[in-house]
Amino acid sequence: MHIVVCIKHTPDSEAKMSVDESGEVSWGDSPLILNPWDEYAVEEALLLRDEHGGNVTAISLGPEGALEGLKQAVAMGCDQAVRVWDGFCEGSDTLSTSRVLARAIEKLGKVDLVLVGRSAIDADTWQTGPSVARRLGFASLMYVIKIAELDADQGTIVVERLLEQGREVVSARLPAVIGTTKGINEPRYTSFMGIRKASRMQYPCWSTDDIGVAAEEAGAAGAAVHWPRIFAPPPRGGTAEIVEGTTAEETARHLVAKLLAEKVI
Amino acid sequence: MSHSDVVVWVEQFQGRPASGSWEAIGVARRLADQMGGDVTACLLGGNGSRGLASKAMHQGADRVCLAEDEQLREFRVEPYVRFLSDAIRDADPGVVLISATLRGRELGPALAAELETGCVADCTALAIDDGLLTATRPVYAGKLLAECVVPEHRPQIFTTRIRAFAALEAEPDRDGPVHLMQSALSESDIKSQVVDFKPIEGGVGLADAAIVVAGGRGVGGPEGFRPLRDLADVLGAAVGASRAIVDAGWMPYEYQVGQTGKTVSPDLYIACGISGAIQHQVGMRTSKVIVALNRGAEAPVFKLAHYGIVGDLFDIVPALTEVLRERVP
Ligand SMILES: Cc1cc2nc3c(=O)[nH]c(=O)nc-3n(C[C@H](O)[C@H](O)[C@H](O)COP(=O)(O)OP(=O)(O)OC[C@H]3O[C@@H](n4cnc5c(N)ncnc54)[C@H](O)[C@@H]3O)c2cc1C
Numbered sequence: 165m166h167i168v169v170c171i172k173h174t175p176d177s178e179a180k181m182s183v184d185e186s187g188e189v190s191w192g193d194s195p196l197i198l199n200p201w202d203e204y205a206v207e208e209a210l211l212l213r214d215e216h217g218g219n220v221t222a223i224s225l226g227p228e229g230a231l232e233g234l235k236q237a238v239a240m241g242c243d244q245a246v247r248v249w250d251g252f253c254e255g256s257d258t259l260s261t262s263r264v265l266a267r268a269i270e271k272l273g274k275v276d277l278v279l280v281g282r283s284a285i286d287a288d289t290w291q292t293g294p295s296v297a298r299r300l301g302f303a304s305l306m307y308v309i310k311i312a313e314l315d316a317d318q319g320t321i322v323v324e325r326l327l328e329q330g331r332e333v334v335s336a337r338l339p340a341v342i343g344t345t346k347g348i349n350e351p352r353y354t355s356f357m358g359i360r361k362a363s364r365m366q367y368p369c370w371s372t373d374d375i376g377v378a379a380e381e382a383g384a385a386g387a388a389v390h391w392p393r394i395f396a397p398p399p400r401g402g403t404a405e406i407v408e409g410t411t412a413e414e415t416a417r418h419l420v421a422k423l424l425a426e427k428v429i
Numbered sequence: 430m431s432h433s434d435v436v437v438w439v440e441q442f443q444g445r446p447a448s449g450s451w452e453a454i455g456v457a458r459r460l461a462d463q464m465g466g467d468v469t470a471c472l473l474g475g476n477g478s479r480g481l482a483s484k485a486m487h488q489g490a491d492r493v494c495l496a497e498d499e500q501l502r503e504f505r506v507e508p509y510v511r512f513l514s515d516a517i518r519d520a521d522p523g524v525v526l527i528s529a530t531l532r533g534r535e536l537g538p539a540l541a542a543e544l545e546t547g548c549v550a551d552c553t554a555l556a557i558d559d560g561l562l563t564a565t566r567p568v569y570a571g572k573l574l575a576e577c578v579v580p581e582h583r584p585q586i587f588t589t590r591i592r593a594f595a596a597l598e599a600e601p602d603r604d605g606p607v608h609l610m611q612s613a614l615s616e617s618d619i620k621s622q623v624v625d626f627k628p629i630e631g632g633v634g635l636a637d638a639a640i641v642v643a644g645g646r647g648v649g650g651p652e653g654f655r656p657l658r659d660l661a662d663v664l665g666a667a668v669g670a671s672r673a674i675v676d677a678g679w680m681p682y683e684y685q686v687g688q689t690g691k692t693v694s695p696d697l698y699i700a701c702g703i704s705g706a707i708q709h710q711v712g713m714r715t716s717k718v719i720v721a722l723n724r725g726a727e728a729p730v731f732k733l734a735h736y737g738i739v740g741d742l743f744d745i746v747p748a749l750t751e752v753l754r755e756r757v758p
């Protein structure tokens with residue numbers, strides 16, 4: 165089995181985000197981390213490889229900083245890692261990202277499974293998985309909380325998807341793009357040996373030219389969606405109105421009166 | 430048809446419509462009226478889906494493209510994208526709206542890849558500005574908002590956040606034509622098959638609930654949820670949980686609200702024994718009214734909440750349930 169896992173490097177979920185006058189977004193001195201949702205995808209790729217054999221390739225579309233995410237993936241146990249980037253990739257939306265990622269995955273040769281996280285915690289679009297699946301012509305199975313069966317020889321997979329109303333059990337023919345969600349596994353920590361292996365690994369960086377994507381198809385030039393303005397939402401009033409009473413019952417009555425006045429009950 | 434027209438996907442599950450789809454039709458109506466166009470609702474489902482077509486009309490659609498086919502009973506990306514992309518190529522609308530349910534958030538980007546266009550996910554506002562449709566959506570876990578536009582590609586696809594827009598009042602007299610369409614794929618072209626469904630117990634779904642009663646570590650253990658469930662029952666509310674509770678194994682992951690769980694935007698969110706960590710806030714800050722019950726007066730949740738009660742949830746929650754129960758005849 166050849167499993168590809170797509171990862172992104174994002175600001176930490178604790179980071180204080182701000183926008184300066186020119187509209188530039190910054191996250192202060194908070195470090196970039198491996199997108200937390202992608203840890204589940206990496207872990208699942210490793211578990212599947214260990215059970216069914218084969219190897220795992222981590223791939224990330226991103227500038228120099230994306231290397232740190234790839235190193236973490238290798239330190240967790242991925243067999244190889246590829247970064248995709250050149251100046252033309254700057255300013256991507258999902259349309260251009262999915263074109264570039266799909267072509268890069270094709271360049272990797274035969275692929276049985278592509279794993280992605282639910283979403284990247286920066287723009288939080290949840291779109292890369294379904295778009296890449298469509299471009300590759302692979303089955304698209306998002307929100308997967310359990311891989312129930314995988315038959316590598318037959319090329320079939322059965323997964324449970326967590327939807328609003330419950331768990332949907334789906335069987336599909338490989339190759340497939342699987343979007344993992346929290347609860348599918350417990351991502352492992354990186355080991356000392358893993359970190360050492362990661363620091364010695366070679367990380368090829370493919371350009372748009374290497375994967376055969378035209379410059380105008382990538383990055384901002386190839387994007388459909390533009391975001392002319394990013395701003396901080398107006399701050400919430402500040403502190404709650406504290407509701408009190410001499411007894412719990414009186415407090416409850418006061419609160420219920422307020423909620424009735426707000427017309428929310 | 431023209432670029433002033435809007436197409437909306439109407440989602441159904443086991444024959445029941447997703448309420449978010451009616452919200453999306455409401456947005457579509459407003460935009461189409463502003464642009465001087467029409468609203469077409471696309472409805473895919475198994476046999477017996479026709480009744481939903483008239484409902485879509487009541488909610489504001491001018492016409493419905495209906496595909497009633499057992500192959501379409503269950504949502505699957507391949508046949509759904511095939512059908513919708515055919516319908517959209519045919520109609521050539523300027524805008525496609527999809528409710529940002531989980532299925533909607535999977536369908537939108539797949540459709541966008543198929544049509545080589547852009548999809549703006551999880552919009553909380555949509556307005557026409559100088560002739561260009563501008564979508565507002567939360568980014569960086571709602572710490573920032575982005576205004577997004579699709580200047581050139583058509584159709585532009587948007588998924589609308591559940592409960593961020595109000596559905597129109599149903600007009601039972603509204604009617605319009607229903608165009609029957611057929612699925613264009615044979616079963617052997619479709620790579621996936623739904624083989625089973627295991628529903629979530631406990632009724633009200635978190636994502637589209639009007640009221641959510643959520644518990645955090647303050648409930649003290651799995652049994653601590655009991656009073657919260659009682660309160661949820663009198664309110665007809667859904668139950669939610671913080672990650673601390675899910676990690677402790679007191680509630681299944683399905684109930685988790687927050688960055689690594691669900692995003693909810695109910696009219697009323699009652700946080701019981703939840704400290705209000707930033708990752709929890711991400712999943713509930715857009716609720717209309719937030720009530721915090723916490724025994725620590727310094728808990729960050731009081732900075733976010735509209736109303737707060739400082740006290741023990743095991744006193745307050747049962748008292749609330751009692752007071753509310755009196756109101757029910
Ligand atoms: C990457 C990442 C993702 C995360 N994703 C999520 C997420 O999706 N959702 C989420 O919720 N969290 C998430 N977290 C965790 C988050 O940071 C907090 O740890 C978590 O929300 C805390 O849960 P809590 O409020 O229930 O517990 P605590 O922070 O322990 O708060 C318990 C509160 O209960 C109060 N209390 C105790 N007893 C009582 C009583 N008897 N009556 C009244 N009040 C009482 C206490 O005063 C306290 O304020 C994430 C963290 C990380 C790092």
Ligand SMILES: Nc1ncnc2c1ncn2[C@@H]1O[C@H](COP(=O)(O)O)[C@@H](O)[C@H]1O
Pocket residue numbers: 170171172199201202205223224225226261265279280281282283284285287288289290291292293
């Ligand atoms: N630039 C990227 N490089 C590699 N994988 C990505 C990239 N962007 C997104 N992904 C993958 O797609 C998932 C969903 O991201 P998004 O669509 O941005 O919310 C992530 O969890 C990653 O697995």
